[in-house]
Amino acid sequence: MRLEVADRLALSDLVHLYASAVDERRFDDVVELFTDTAELRLPDPPRSLEPVLRHHGRGGVREAIAAVATVTRTEHAIVGEVYAAANDSTYALGRITCIAHHWTVADTEITDVVWHLRYDDEYLRTGPGWRIHGRALTINAIETRPVRRLRGQP
Secondary structure, X not given: OOOOHHHHHHHHHHHHHHHHHHHOOOHHHHHHOEEEEEEEEEEEOOOEEEEEEEEEHHHHHHHHHHXXXXXXXXXXXXXXXXXXXXXXXXXXXXXXXXXXXXXXXXXXXXXXXXXXXXXXEEEXXXXXXXXXXEEEEEEEXXXXXXXXXXXXXX
């Protein structure tokens, strides 16, 4: 089965909406981009860079995404997207590569923890449109960088 151009565009929009909503701290919007029965699989850095923690349903997604609120600012740059159709027209797969910056401020020191990561996604077509039904985040590398100045710094 082939994935239509309109579906590829809709899936790309979904992926970019996720990144934008996380960076803008619109966590309720992030949760709505997942299906009711979604599974979010996350690593446990630095112990594990592979997905080892499982969060189920929108409640689990909400709980997991709350960890992002502990950093001062984030920026997710989507640098690659590959989508594939499945045998069912309501289901698709994606592999998304991303560079995610996590800036924190401690006293006068600003640090950027950069994750070079990939999302292995499963998407489901729902009434409102495509939603993330499964997402596994794998970190390929972690960098830590000093930062001179950060917009919106407290």
